Amino acid sequence: MFRKDLVKIKAYKPGRPIEEVKRALGLKEVYKLASNEVPFAPNYIKKAILKEVANVNRYPEGGCFYLRRALAKQLKVDRDQIVFGNGSDELIVLALEAFIQKGDEIVVAYPTFLIYELQGMVKGAKVRRLPLKDFRYDLDAMAKAITNKTKIVFIANPDNPGGTYLNKIEVEQFLKKIPKNVLVFLDEAYFEFAPSNFPKSLNLLKKRGNIIVTRTFSKAYGLAGLRIGYGVTTKKIADILNKIREPFNVDRIAQVAAIEALKNKDFLNKVLKFVKKEKQYLYNELKKLKFDFIESATNFVLINLKKDTASLNEYLLKEGVIIRELRGWGLNNFFRVTVGLHKENVKFIKCLKSYMCCQNMYGKITKNVKCKTKNHSAKLKITKVC
Numbered sequence: 001m002f003r004k005d006l007v008k009i010k011a012y013k014p015g016r017p018i019e020e021v022k023r024a025l026g027l028k029e030v031y032k033l034a035s036n037e038v039p040f041a042p043n044y045i046k047k048a049i050l051k052e053v054a055n056v057n058r059y060p061e062g063g064c065f066y067l068r069r070a071l072a073k074q075l076k077v078d079r080d081q082i083v084f085g086n087g088s089d090e091l092i093v094l095a096l097e098a099f100i101q102k103g104d105e106i107v108v109a110y111p112t113f114l115i116y117e118l119q120g121m122v123k124g125a126k127v128r129r130l131p132l133k134d135f136r137y138d139l140d141a142m143a144k145a146i147t148n149k150t151k152i153v154f155i156a157n158p159d160n161p162g163g164t165y166l167n168k169i170e171v172e173q174f175l176k177k178i179p180k181n182v183l184v185f186l187d188e189a190y191f192e193f194a195p196s197n198f199p200k201s202l203n204l205l206k207k208r209g210n211i212i213v214t215r216t217f218s219k220a221y222g223l224a225g226l227r228i229g230y231g232v233t234t235k236k237i238a239d240i241l242n243k244i245r246e247p248f249n250v251d252r253i254a255q256v257a258a259i260e261a262l263k264n265k266d267f268l269n270k271v272l273k274f275v276k277k278e279k280q281y282l283y284n285e286l287k288k289l290k291f292d293f294i295e296s297a298t299n300f301v302l303i304n305l306k307k308d309t310a311s312l313n314e315y316l317l318k319e320g321v322i323i324r325e326l327r328g329w330g331l332n333n334f335f336r337v338t339v340g341l342h343k344e345n346v347k348f349i350k351c352l353k354s355y356m357c358c359q360n361m362y363g364k365i366t367k368n369v370k371c372k373t374k375n376h377s378a379k380l381k382i383t384k385v386c
């Protein structure tokens, strides 16, 4: 009775939750470095959230009035240009819902954030995938791939899982090549981490129209568990997206927390400083181990293991460290690691060294690496002990 074309669409597999790994492996302590979350909670939101708990018997204000007012002021846009979503993921679904009819096309890079093409297929779109070049968007090829059936072109900037970004000039030149009737979806989930030559997308929206810029409270603001993101676009498009979203898609607690997040710049600054420092720690350690990795404009790093990551993933899970394998992206030899707390990053590096040692990759890496994890050879059921 259901649509048969849905059967062949693969479900999106998110990073494994801490609770699930604890249950499955009987571990007490698990470090999650898999879903690009901030590794500490914004405790300053507690008071506002507890106050809001008194109202949870009532539906939330669907239009997010107070949050909308605060965000519009901060971004210097009109209030009715904003659409809130249950995470910025929801904006992807809403845009597809609004623009795609069966047989229409979307243009995406590959590999990039998978939701564009998965949800595109769910809506019946034909997906045109343009391979990345050295983990950077090939904007020329993407512009050339546009046909009169193309409705949306998706750009993750900064990109996931690569962590690379497109600068102001690159995006401006790209926009000149895109027909005005194609929606340009600028997904800026990692906007806050990006460097200073990053595009001023909201100005581009003023000039061009037919752009939606999406951002999220899940990453630098540390609210991934509350599910709240937003899109800024033209009033006309916002009006359509607001029509088709569920009336109460953003709950009360998320709205209140997001208002506090906008007010409290200290937490955001702390996160940005922290990520910069710890990312540098990871870079330094990875360099010592002679790993190939991509310098990232985000809070995660893409690493090339140069062999299938399955056994590394298994090893790290047993040690209580969750990383992100990239099999779903076709990147079987790569994995992604989120910047965690210092102790989490140290443990990750320590386990990585032990793993390399166990795999007899030791000699190829550096003579100074010593395997310090007790009993790791037993855990891995391998005969070689280093």
Ligand SMILES: Cc1ncc(COP(=O)(O)O)c(C=O)c1O
Pocket: 035, 036, 086, 087, 088, 089, 090, 113, 156, 158, 159, 160, 187, 189, 215, 216, 217, 218, 224, 227, 228, 229
């Ligand atoms: C590029 C990109 N876009 C969007 C999202 C979705 O974020 P959320 O739905 O939590 O706002 C993510 C999450 O990992 C992402 O990496």
